[in-house]
Amino acid sequence: MNANSTAPAPIGRLAAVLGRPPLVRVIEDDAFISDQFARLDCTCGFAVATYPTATSFLAEFDDQRPGCIVIDLVLPDMSGIELLQQLAGRDCRLPVVFMSGMARVSEAVKAIQLGSIDFLEKPFEMAHMVDAVQKALHIDRKRREDGDDHDELLRRFASLTPRESEVMEHVVQGAANKEVAARLGLSPKTIEVHRANVMRKTRARSLAELVRLHVAVRT
Helix, strand or coil: CCHHHHCCHHHHHHHHHHCCCCEEEEECCCHHHHHHHHCCCCCCCCEEEEECCHHHHHHCCCCCCCEEEEEECECCCCEHHHHHHHHHHCCCCCCEEEEECCCCHHHHHHHHHCCEEEEEECCCCHHHHHHHHHHHHHHHHHHHHHHHHHHHHHHHHHCCCHHHHHHHHHHCCCCCHHHHHHHHCCCHHHHHHHHHHHHHHHCCCCHHHHHHHHHHCCC
């Protein structure tokens, strides 16, 4: 297979943004298949690290670097399902692609239930595997972007003073400035100032957007 022909532009741009390519961690004891993955290293816009056992992978496990995981269902030291369960216990959110030459339907279902995004039967074309990996990398990128957005939203709301937060809670429930003023024993003018500060700090451009952001920051 000509690996260069399968590399899409989006993954290349992702690598440039992150400073180094996303890492595809492959847990496979078949040397031939591992070698096929190794040949893809940095030719399709992602780097590859191969591990012959689940234990060797777990010893170096780090999900901080963007990427995904490719797991063989049958490994020398534990099953792919058992490995996936251990990863779930570590709160790993990296997308997982499973591969197997002897998978039962129940095992495929279990893998999906545990968070696997794809399941390829051996023998497979590497082009199909690259497609699955690219899909996983895009999922990982989206998750990280969403996480960054949520962290930024939390910082905005954390910048509110206790009084501004109190005013906001009334405002998002639909209370008018005069109502909020009466409830809190403040002047309507003071409520206007607090409300303006809330809108500025949260960067909400309307009451409807403030309500949406208020809901999002609590989910």
